[in-house]
Amino acid sequence: MSVLSTVVFADISGSTSLYETLGNEKATEAVTQVTQWIANSVELSGGRVVKKLGDGVLCIFGDASSAVAAMSTLLRQHQARLDRWPQPLRMDIRVGIATGEVLDVDGDCYGDAVNVASRLCERAGPAEIWATETAVLLAGTAPDVWYRKLGMMEIRGKTELLMLYQVEWRENEEPDSLTMQAGLVSNFAPADSILGQIQFSWHGVDMSFSSADAPVHVGRATDAELCINDPRVSRLHARIDWRNSGFVLTDMSSFGTWVRFDGSDSPVRLRRDACILHGTGQIALGVSFSEPSAPVMNFQVAGSSVHLD
Numbered sequence: 001m002s003v004l005s006t007v008v009f010a011d012i013s014g015s016t017s018l019y020e021t022l023g024n025e026k027a028t029e030a031v032t033q034v035t036q037w038i039a040n041s042v043e044l045s046g047g048r049v050v051k052k053l054g055d056g057v058l059c060i061f062g063d064a065s066s067a068v069a070a071m072s073t074l075l076r077q078h079q080a081r082l083d084r085w086p087q088p089l090r091m092d093i094r095v096g097i098a099t100g101e102v103l104d105v106d107g108d109c110y111g112d113a114v115n116v117a118s119r120l121c122e123r124a125g126p127a128e129i130w131a132t133e134t135a136v137l138l139a140g141t142a143p144d145v146w147y148r149k150l151g152m153m154e155i156r157g158k159t160e161l162l163m164l165y166q167v168e169w170r171e172n173e174e175p176d177s178l179t180m181q182a183g184l185v186s187n188f189a190p191a192d193s194i195l196g197q198i199q200f201s202w203h204g205v206d207m208s209f210s211s212a213d214a215p216v217h218v219g220r221a222t223d224a225e226l227c228i229n230d231p232r233v234s235r236l237h238a239r240i241d242w243r244n245s246g247f248v249l250t251d252m253s254s255f256g257t258w259v260r261f262d263g264s265d266s267p268v269r270l271r272r273d274a275c276i277l278h279g280t281g282q283i284a285l286g287v288s289f290s291e292p293s294a295p296v297m298n299f300q301v302a303g304s305s306v307h308l309d
Contacts, residue, residue: 005102009121041070058117071097094121129167134273138248238257255286259277261279263279
C-alpha cells in the first residue's frame with residue numbers, strides 16, 4: 001500500500017576526488033564513517049533509513065516538516081565537524097527532498113518521490129538541500145530555515161518541469177536574499193500567528209473550517225471531515241493542511257484532483273501533488289471539469305469578496 005511520505009536522499013559530494021587523494025582504503029573508511037553518521041542522525045531525528053548506497057543514504061520521514069528540520073540540523077552539525085577535520089578529509093553533504101506516495105516492499109521503497117529525491121540530490125551543490133514544491137509547502141516554517149525559489153527546472157526522467165526550492169540552513173545567511181513562493185506571508189512569522197478560515201460548498205451544504213481545524217480530510221469515507229459520496233472520489237481523496245499561514249491542498253487519490261481559481265481559465269491538475277488554495281474557486285474530484293457530472297465543490301478562503309455559487 002502506498003503512503004504519503006517524504007523521501008530524503010543524502011550523499012557525499014566530491015567523493016571521487018577523495019579516493020584519488022587518500023587511496024581506496026582510507027577513502028572508503030572515511031566515507032563509511034560519514035554515511036554511518038548520516039544514518040544515525042536520521043534515526044535520531046525520527047526518520048527511517050531505507051538503505052546506504054556507497055556514499056549515500058536513502059531515508060523516509062513521515063512528514064515533510066521533520067525531514068526539512070532534520071536535514072537542516074544535520075548540515076549545521078556537519079559544518080561544525082568539518083571545521084575540526086584536516087583538509088584532505090573534508091567532505092560536503094548534499095541533499096534532495098521530495099514528498100509523494102511511496103510503496104514499501106520488503107523494507108525497500110519505490111515511487112516517483114524516491115526517483116525525484118535522488119535526482120535533486122544529484123543536482124544540488126555541496127552543502128545544499130534541494131526540495132520539491134510539495135515538500136516545501138507541507139514542511140511550512142521551521143526554526144532557522146528559509147526557502148529560496150530556484151524556479152521551474154527539468155529533472156532527468158520527468159516529462160514536466162518541476163518548481164524547485166533550496167532549503168537554506170546557514171545561520172549567517174542574509175534572509176533578505178531568500179524568498180518563499182509568491183502569495184505566502186513571510187515564513188519568519190510563527191505558523192499559527194495568522195489565523196485563517198476556508199469555506200466549502202457542496203450540493204447546497206456549506207461547511208467552514210479554521211486553521212485550527214486542519215488537517216481536513218476530503219473523501220468518500222464517512223469519517224472524512226468533507227465526505228463526498230461519489231464513486232469517483234477516493235475514500236481518502238485529499239487533505240487540506242495549514243502551512244505558512246495558508247491552506248494547502250494535497251491530492252492523495254487514485255485519479256487526481258483539479259483546482260480552478262476564479263478568474264483563471266486553466267485548472268491546476270494535482271496528481272499526488274499540492275497547491276495553495278486562495279481566493280475563490282472550484283475543486284473537481286476524480287474527474288476533470290470537462291466532465292459535466294464531475295463532483296465539484298466550491299471553496300472560498302477568508303478575505304475574498306467573491307460570492308460562492
